Structure formats: C-alpha cells, structure tokens
Amino acid sequence: MINLEGKIVAEKINDDVKKKVDSIKQEPHLRIILTTGEKDALVYTKTLIKQAEKVGINADYVEISSGDEMVSAIEDARISTGISGVIIQRPYPKGVDVSLVQELIPREKDVDGVGYLNMGLLFSGVDGLFPATALAVIRLLEHYDYNFRGKRAVVIGRSLAVGRPLSMLLLHRHATVTICHSRTENLAGVVREGELVVVAVGKKHLITENMIGVGAWVVDCGFNYDETGGPYGDCDYDGVAEIAEAITPVPGGVGPITTAVLLENVLKAHLLVHRK
Structure with a gap:
C-alpha cells in the first residue's frame, strides 16, 4: 500500500515559490479578510501568514463584521497596487452569501479561485487561478x-x-x-x-x-x-x-500541499497584476 504523503510535494512547491519570489523586485503581498470573532479562522490565518513569510511573501489580515465591511475590504484590496492577492476566510458575516464574494473579487487577485471569472476559465479549460x-x-x-x-x-x-x-x-x-x-x-x-x-x-x-x-x-x-x-x-x-x-x-x-498551492497562486497573481 502506498501512503500518499504530501509533505515532500509541499516542500518542492514552497522551494520553487521562494526561488521565484527571490528573483523578482517587489515581494508579493497577500491580504486575508476574516470575520471578527472566528477563532479557528484566525488561527489558520496566522499560520498562513507565517508560512507565507517563509517563502518571501508578505501577508496580513483585516477583520470585518458585516457585509458592508466585506465589500469595503474587497474594494480596498482591488484598488491597491501593493496587494497581489486576496482571500476571504469562511465563515462569512451573517447574511453574506458566497455569490457576493464571487461577484466582487477581482479575477487577477482571486487566489482562492472562487470568483465567477476564474471558475469560468476552469470550466473552459483555460489557465487561471483555481481553488x-x-x-x-x-x-x-x-x-x-x-x-x-x-x-x-x-x-x-x-x-x-x-x-x-x-x-x-x-x-x-x-x-x-x-x-x-x-x-x-x-x-x-x-x-x-x-x-x-x-x-x-x-x-x-x-x-x-x-x-x-x-x-x-x-x-x-x-x-x-x-x-x-x-x-x-x-x-x-x-x-x-x-x-x-x-x-x-x-x-x-x-x-500541506493546499497551503503551498495557495501561496503559489499568490505569486501567480502577483505576476498577473504587475504584468499590466
């Protein structure tokens, strides 16, 4: 029986990401949006930030407590030239549906791959940012x-x-x-x-x-x-x-591979944003 260990795969992805990040002038920046009071999401967020730092990616988070604050946080990330990618941690604030996130998140910064445009690219067999x-x-x-x-x-x-x-x-x-x-x-x-x-x-x-x-x-x-x-x-x-x-x-x-691929997506998004 083969034990499908993910650690070695994650390490290879992380090594590749770090080498590529080291070769570019401006470090990628990940913005994480999470709902206030969600302890599990906060623990994961802090772990993700530490892992991002290991591969040379700057990461931070903002907390929101309503749909309006989520819309504002997504818009801030969208217009900021210093932010390469954005993810919105579940659970969302009360009353917020996933369709709102899918509609608002900019395609080139959608490192979770949940937006309508990236989903459309995936289903069409075209390269994009995928979950x-x-x-x-x-x-x-x-x-x-x-x-x-x-x-x-x-x-x-x-x-x-x-x-x-x-x-x-x-x-x-x-x-x-x-x-x-x-x-x-x-x-x-x-x-x-x-x-x-x-x-x-x-x-x-x-x-x-x-x-x-x-x-x-x-x-x-x-x-x-x-x-x-x-x-x-x-x-x-x-x-x-x-x-x-x-x-x-x-x-x-x-x-372990999921986290590594997410950071790989951040690098990919960074290159998309700064290609323009």
Whole structure:
C-alpha cells in the first residue's frame, strides 16, 4: 500500500515559490479578510501568514463584521497596487452569501479561485487561478505518477472549493468523473466503482473499507478534530488502507500541499497584476 504523503510535494512547491519570489523586485503581498470573532479562522490565518513569510511573501489580515465591511475590504484590496492577492476566510458575516464574494473579487487577485471569472476559465479549460485544495489533489497524484486517462474517478462532495473544481481538473486530464453528494442514492455502490476516490465533505469516517474497490487510490481531503483533540478525516484510514492501493494520511496528505498551492497562486497573481 502506498501512503500518499504530501509533505515532500509541499516542500518542492514552497522551494520553487521562494526561488521565484527571490528573483523578482517587489515581494508579493497577500491580504486575508476574516470575520471578527472566528477563532479557528484566525488561527489558520496566522499560520498562513507565517508560512507565507517563509517563502518571501508578505501577508496580513483585516477583520470585518458585516457585509458592508466585506465589500469595503474587497474594494480596498482591488484598488491597491501593493496587494497581489486576496482571500476571504469562511465563515462569512451573517447574511453574506458566497455569490457576493464571487461577484466582487477581482479575477487577477482571486487566489482562492472562487470568483465567477476564474471558475469560468476552469470550466473552459483555460489557465487561471483555481481553488487550492482541488489543485493540491492533482499535484499530489501527479507527484506519484498517477495516470488519470480513462480512469473512473468518484468525487464525493460538490463544494465550490473542492468537489466541483476538482471534477473539472480531472475531466481535463481525461478521467471519467462521477460527483456524489448528500442526495446520491446507493453511495457505497457508486464509490465502489471508483478507481480513484476523492472525498471532501467533512464527515468523520464517511468512507469505510466496504465502500472501496480493491486497488483503488483514495484521497481524503477531510480534516477535523474529535472531542479528544485528535485529527480525523472523511475516511476510516486503517480500514480503507487494507483495501486501497494508495491512500492519503490525515494529517499529512492534502493539507500541506493546499497551503503551498495557495501561496503559489499568490505569486501567480502577483505576476498577473504587475504584468499590466
């Protein structure tokens, strides 16, 4: 069984980003917008800022508490020539819908890849800024020389952050893709047909060994903590590992690559902004 470790992939991406940042005159600048009082988002934000500093990217954050403040913060980031990229951390302030963010965020600074324009580029097969977790799955599998062509890929979860963009990235690599969600009938039967299974729903041990076909590759994008503080994913790792040919650990699989790809997107956005 292959343990799909993400650390070595993340390190390579980070090294490449740092080398490129060191070669340009003006350092990239990431602006993070988060809702006041969201402790988990703040912890992640501070971790992201530290990681950004390691690769030479300047990063800071502003806190907002309403939709109006969010609109203002996005506009400030849009017009600032010193800001290369912007992300808006979830959860959003009460009453704010994701469509507002998708509409307002400028394409060339949308390092989360959630805006309408970048989503349109992704679905059209044109290069753009795409969601980091979806890209991280691809980069992980490419590192391990996975052959996508013709494979039956089952993606569990249809979020704008992972499921839907990932399905397009897989389709562009000639996989045959099925997307499962909360209303999918006979989920176990559908998943069992997958030669590649990617799960991103945030539900502890949703995928068990009896749902996985022998020899499947399994990528677990879920990450959370149980009541004892222990991390867990969407797959029952020990059980699934007995059946699968390859599986990601949680933690240590997709997570490190997601952060690295996000910072890579910041560099890419910086080059887009300063190309004009």
